Amino acid sequence: MDSWGEGVDEELHERVRETIRSIPEGTVATYGDIAGLTRAPSPRLIGRILSEDGHDLPWHRVLRANGTPAPHLAEEQLARLRAEGVLADGDKVDLRRHRWPEVAAEPEPGLFD
DNA sequence: GCGTTGACCCAAA
């Protein structure tokens, strides 16, 4: 149908924003996790969306796969997380401890394919 | 259409 050809990335854009917005305080998720939950084609898109339209979102709760924040945001991000009770060892946050529970039960691919 | 860049991820050395 023609309805598909347009606004697809816009919908993904909104979906990603909504997902990040639903991350509870004191909890974090990785770019890859968000990509998985939103079924984004790649984690890179999450970073791009945040850089362009993540100013009003809890972007500080999104970390890289190894638990470290992006280089240029590290200071700001770690400070904000610390304020929410998320402590980090150096630049690394304990994902095992603070990782968003919903992420652990990520949906299986092919369920809707 | 190609090359570069970017808030990424993973595996191997």
Next chain:
DNA sequence: ATTTGGGCCAACG
């Protein structure tokens, strides 16, 4: 732990 290389996707010149 760090560096290197490959893969990934979209925007921009």
